[in-house]
Amino acid sequence: MVNSNFDIDSIENADVYDSEGAKIGSVGQVYIDAQTQEPEFVTVNIGLFGSRETFIPFGATNFSPEGLRVPFSKAYIKDAPNIDVDGHLSAEEEQRLWDYYSSGHGTGRHGTEAGGPGVGTQTSDADNMVAHEERLKVDTEQREAGQVRLRKRVRTENQSIEVPVQREELVVEREQVDPNSAEARPGGAIDDANHEDEVVTLREERPVVEKETVATEKVNIGKRTVQETETVSGEVRKEQIDVEGDAEPGAKH
Template structure:
């Protein structure tokens, strides 16, 4: 297991879990109870103040003087504002929730991570060095207990719920049209003969007349008439989610509350 000193972390370049640079380490905050490094103040350039990032699961790369944090750079940008030299208990709880850090495993001495030791002249308690600043958050005496509760984190994730497709079929449709046409018909016309001087004979005789009529011919032609596509619309909706959470309650025994309320 690689050993590093707190002094060696000050000024080290800080990178997120994807290798994107966040900034430089300016301060290290120690847990008041265990003395473990818990938070690092990093100068990011995003704001006028430094950003606090968790050291849980971090990796100190001594060769190139850098530290790899187990957080995403975007989370650092949106972290709660902190402009003081000390971290209050309420502020640290906000940071735990923001970074999704388990308060019970927030120190930087878990298995597989570098074990940090102080420098030769640097105690693991509050001193006159910037990296020895302490948090106000976890100083618990023997006469206190920690009350915990479960909190819901709700987010959304897009997943496949079905498919839509276009299917083209062929159907038969009866269409009726009225087409104007013409045809020839025969009728008899009679004209009296005025000049009867010519010679006439009685005989049988035939005459033919060719008749004409319009015939309707139908041809089919395939032509494109429209383009059909599937368009996906995103519709805003609401879903009500119910879940049961557990929380601890602290009750005191043998305490005279009436006596404590007296001036």
């Protein structure tokens, strides 16, 4: 373990090795307890080109000339709570770290109790500058996109239907009397008496039009969710640190 007389500046940028002896990154910052002023956590730069800093309990580390050794695997350290490295830990963030490392490895806590003022960053005397950049943070919100209303209206149109009908026609047939028939024998007298006319009635069919209402269509309406992708863009700013002066990095004076 690191003793209380240990010089924090001596581990700046030191290599960090996991429980299997593999290098996992380098020391980033040391966070001290606001009350005791004792080291509480140390951050390790891991990931591609040290793009991420992860917290490790300072009391669990062991310093040697080769670097800082920790009793955790790289995978376990990468799964630690994701907390912004902003120079200060809240009591809630601090408790999350202790809960994580205490649950699996029995790491004891030395220093600030839960609900205390938290821990801060211990800086060294070395000159440094931190570059920051802005990143787009996109979320979604629901809003009304439109309304649909069902309404019926009456439309009038002409409809033609062919209907078969029947009608009676008058048929008149005239025949010549056979001279050899009884009707052709002479001696018949002309009857001058009045006779009633024979009436023949003709009939015909005509279409009778009525209306009836029948169901022809049913419309169902509902909603469904469609997943799609939209591209958003915006301007972000990024700080870039330029080194100016006559001295070159690594030059001897």
